[in-house]
Amino acid sequence: MPQSLPAFDSATLTHLQRLEAESIHIMREVVANAENPVMLYSVGKDSATMLHLAKKAFYPAPPPFPLLHVDTTWKFRAMYDLRDKAAKDAGMDLLVHHNPEAMEKGINPFDHGGLHTDMWKTEGLKQALTKYNFDVAFGGARRDEEKSRAKERVFSFRSANHRWDPKNQRPELWKLYNTRKAKTESIRVFPISNWTELDIWQYIHLEGIEIVPLYFSEPRPVVERDGLLIMVDDDRFRLRPGEVPQMKSIRFRTLGCYPLTGAVESEATTLPEVIQEMLLTTTSERQGRAIDHDQSASMEKKKQEGYF
Amino acid sequence: MTAETKDPVYVTDALIAEDIDAYLLKHQHKTMLRFITCGSVDDGKSTLIGRLLYDTKMIFEDQLASLEHDSKAVGTQGGEIDFALLVDGLAAEREQGITIDVAYRFFATDKRKFIVADTPGHEQYTRNMVTGASTADLAVILIDARQGVLTQTRRHSYLVNLLGIRNIVLAVNKMDLVGYSQERFYEIVKDYAHFAKQIGMESFLPIPISGLRGDNMVTKSPEMPWYQGPSLLQHLEEAPINDSRMIDKPFRMAVQWVNRPNLDFRGFAGQIGAGVVRPGDAIRVLPSGKTTTVKSIVTFDGDLEQAIAGQSVTLTFDDEVDCSRGDVITRADAPCEVADQFEAALVWMDEHEMLPGRPYLLKIGTQTVTATVTEPKYEVNVNTLEHLASRTLGLNAIGVVNISTDRPIPFEAYADNPDLGGFILIDRMSNATVAAGLIHFALRRSQNIHWQAVDINREAHAAQKNQTARVVWFTGLSGSGKSTIANLVEKKLHAMGKHTFLLDGDNVRHGLNRDLGFTDADRVENIRRVGEVARLMTDAGLIVLTAFISPFRSERRMVRELMAPGEFIEVHVNTPLDVAEARDVKGLYKKARSGQLKNFTGIDSPYEAPEAAEITVNTVELSAEDAADQVIAAILSR
The missing domain is CATH 2.40.30.10 (Translation factors)
Structure with missing residues (x-):
């Protein structure tokens, strides 16, 4: 018996097999219908899973679309390393976009607060999609992440200026995705909508998917700021008076711009230990992201404006 | 596997801490069940889902803290935990007018992962409920024990059954408020069984519960020793999955x-x-x-x-x-059927009503074809189950229709295989998903009518007349000058020795289309028939001129697609409304303005101007003669 054929004790697919099959189906629908699709790749564990699923969906061909990283220049160094390697391993083109205006104005997370995310990510993403004329963009969002995501369709339409209109979503029946759109519109497609955080971790474990080492605990230099443990990843980090980086055993549950991403103290150095910690943990995943803290509806607002 | 089958509460917490590898191994063999919860607005749907999330430990400490806080501030349970608040991110959003939509929620036990489609209860959100139900393996229909079976319960049961969900749980909720009365429970079950039989529901499992108190939710309730069946969660863990x-x-x-x-x-x-x-x-x-x-x-x-x-x-x-x-x-030895005419149930999901004869895109399986509703058979009043005669279907209406596709498609009856029997209809202009459809069976007649091959073909007919067949389609407002110009064009072509025929809107309505009025549905059928007649005439090699308001882009495009490429020439007689109304040759605008004439194009019925007509004539600047010459020059140069 080949290894890849799991024992069907009840001739029923496991939850992960069913999720995998669904995600593959979604990706193939996009490729069969889109003129110029792209996969948004943010180097996190969700992106890694999505990329792995794409390799499966189109095997033996490489995924027939490029990866797009909308970069802020403020990601962890380890993320840039894996990004370039992952694209190369998959045999895919990697496009990296930097918002030239943000670059020119030197927008950074220390001086510009919300504007940092706004310009680098939200505006940057819109610029890149327009620049390359992509009509469909895959994103690694999950419905269990946050309230407004729970309502979003797998195929989510964006107006010519990339806005989401939650009141005007198409009914999505069975697995019949309506991919028709006006010339000026674009579609964001979320193939891992129905995966939970635990599903993702379990799948990464089972499939041996490579993820950024920052997910595993290691002594790293951090400062404590506004209740978050922030890693000092390079010398652009501006220490406040009296702040001295401490070496602590930390890891990250989500990854973003390093000055905005809170770490957790942890001893988990293997995937099972990470999963174990996640299962025993008592706070939800997005707590580590400074971006969501403004107000509870903040994610929804950002999304309407075009944030992924 | 576990000894605690009677007590499926999260007992593996210990395993997580002690032996994570063993835990993971166990959990990778979990199956997945998708279900939907439905019922009337106050039947306790949100509380039920909140309770399931809470009892399966899907709620984190930070969420719990805000839940406790919110329960005190705005809860309806006198300061105790109000589980409904967990899922009602909805409530606040409903105030802003955003949530009328399916939300998907996730939880897991040792045996299964669950995806719940949390769907809104109101009748106006039927399409969202159908969306949630389309992917569900199981449905939980909630009933308030004090209220019994309500209109909304019947409506949802009908839809769930229509969508082919075979696993149905009747959760009789708020049992604590009727003193855990066995009699009350059986009374409701009996009522429901009567209704279930009427709609052809094969079976359902009734469970008496209290979402708020947790009775029979996860474990068997000591309050209802008379109930012998499984708890809700036990049943969810055991119920079969569609794929199997x-x-x-x-x-x-x-x-x-x-x-x-x-x-x-x-x-x-x-x-x-x-x-x-x-x-x-x-x-x-x-x-x-x-x-x-x-x-x-x-x-x-x-x-x-x-x-x-x-x-x-x-x-x-x-x-x-x-x-x-x-x-x-x-x-190879058990293929599915192939056909191009079907009887199907339709759930209409768009604000614009269904128009028989209008071509829609039909997506089934991985195929998209053009389809028209040829014959609306009846609409179902879901509350009374009556069949009503209907020419059309409005938003959230459910009906049975005959549908015809432009080419044969492989299919199966929805009841046998939802994958090849479920379809969506898409509007070709707005690209909106306007309906969900479920194939009942193929109509035999399409297989018995074959095209008769003829020896003198359309090319031969046209060659004999020394011309190329054309359809010159004049469209424009009433009084724009369509008939006048078309008439002049025909005279001039006739004088040039061309073989022509003019189909005029008014004339056709005296005969062929005498039975049609001016509703949107009738306008579509009017144009469909004229299009078919024009096609027959092009087969005969004629240059066909038509003068119809033909207000909708969809139908003009439908006719265009009936013809060979390049054969259809759209002429937009572009006269502004105020000019046409000032002319008012037939006195119709006056009548329309005074309300004597309904559904008048330009006044209370829309005109969709062509986006890319082959010819546009401006009757404000050109005389009818000059306009006719412009059209002829354009026709003959093609």
Whole structure:
């Protein structure tokens, strides 16, 4: 018996097999219908899973679309390393976009607060999609992440200026995705909508998917700021008076711009230990992201404006 | 597996801490059940879901803290935990007018992962409920024990049954408020059973619960020793899953995408809809009917020895058989049917009503074709189950219709295989998903009427007349000058020795279309018939001129597509409304303005101007003579 054929004790697919099959189906629908699709790749564990699923969906061909990283220049160094390697391993083109205006104005997370995310990510993403004329963009969002995501369709339409209109979503029946759109519109497609955080971790474990080492605990230099443990990843980090980086055993549950991403103290150095910690943990995943803290509806607002 | 089958509360917490590898191994064999909760607004749906999330530990400390805070601030349970607040991110959003939508929620036990489609209760959100139900393996229908079976309960039960969900739980909620009365429970069950029989529901499982107190939710309630069945969660853990039901059926796979990375590989990618496939199996490709055998089942993880319903795979064949997206691969000796006329149930989901005769796109499996509703049979009053005669279907209406597709498609009855029997209709202009459809059966008549091949074909007819057949389609507001210009054009062509015929709107309505009025549905049918007549005339080699308001882009496009490429010439007689109204040759605008004439184009019925007419004539600047010359020059130069 080949290894890849799991024992069907009840001739029923496991939850992960069913999720995998669904995600593959979604990706193939996009490729069969889109003129110029792209996969948004943010180097996190969700992106890694999505990329792995794409390799499966189109095997033996490489995924027939490029990866797009909308970069802020403020990601962890380890993320840039894996990004370039992952694209190369998959045999895919990697496009990296930097918002030239943000670059020119030197927008950074220390001086510009919300504007940092706004310009680098939200505006940057819109610029890149327009620049390359992509009509469909895959994103690694999950419905269990946050309230407004729970309502979003797998195929989510964006107006010519990339806005989401939650009141005007198409009914999505069975697995019949309506991919028709006006010339000026674009579609964001979320193939891992129905995966939970635990599903993702379990799948990464089972499939041996490579993820950024920052997910595993290691002594790293951090400062404590506004209740978050922030890693000092390079010398652009501006220490406040009296702040001295401490070496602590930390890891990250989500990854973003390093000055905005809170770490957790942890001893988990293997995937099972990470999963174990996640299962025993008592706070939800997005707590580590400074971006969501403004107000509870903040994610929804950002999304309407075009944030992924 | 576990000894605690009677007590499925999260007992593995210890295992997580003690032996995470053992835990993971156990959990990777979990199955997944998708279900929907429905019922009237106050039946306790949110509380039920909140309770399930809470009891399966899907709620984190930070969420719990805000839940406790909110319960005190705005809860309805006197300061105790109000589980409804967990799921009612909805409530606040409803105030802002955003949530009328399905929200998906996730939780898991030792045995299963669950996806709940949390759907709104109101009648106006039927389409969202149908969306949630379309992917569900099971439905939980809630009833407030104090209220019993309500209109909304019936409506949801009807829809759930229509969508083919066979696993139905009747959760009689708020049992604590009726003193856990066995009599009350059985009274409701009896009522419901009566209704269930009427709609043809085969079976359902009644469970008395209290979502708020947790009775019979996770564990058996000590308050109701008279109840012998499983708790809700126990049942959710045991209920069968749709994919498993499909495994015993003959193999079916709709081809999504042809994988051709190089000249040596040609694979057919898709998700298996039914049955099992193995290398060496004889298969048939529909609609062509060509047969071959499966060479290999290719996946990233290596070739498989077999694949089953639900899996996404890539198949290769032994022979170079023609096969592309939209085709259906079936077992060779048990193919599915192929037809182009169907009876189907439709759930209408768009604000614009269904228009018989209008071409919509129909997506079924992986194929998209053009389809029209040929005959609305009846609309169902879901509350009374009455059949009502209807020419159309409005938002959230459910009806049974005959549907015709522009080419034969492989299909199965929805009841046998939702994958090949469920379809959506898409509006070709707005691209909106306007309906969900469920095929009942194929109509035999399409298979019995064949095209008669004729020896003198359309080219021969036209050649004899020394001309090229054309349809010159004048469209514009009433009083824009369509008939006048078309008439002049015909006279001039006639004088040039061309063979022509003018189909005029008013004249046609005296005869062929005498039975049609001016509703949107009738306007569509009017144009459809004229289009068919015009096509017959082009077959006879004629230059056909038509003068119809033809207000909708969809129908003009439908006629265009009936003709050979280049044969259809759209002439937009572009006269502004104020000019046409000032002319008012037939006195119709006056009548329309005074309300004597309903559905008048430009006044209380829309006119959709052409976006890319071959010819546009401006009657404000040009005389009718000059306009006619412009049209003739354009026709003859093509």
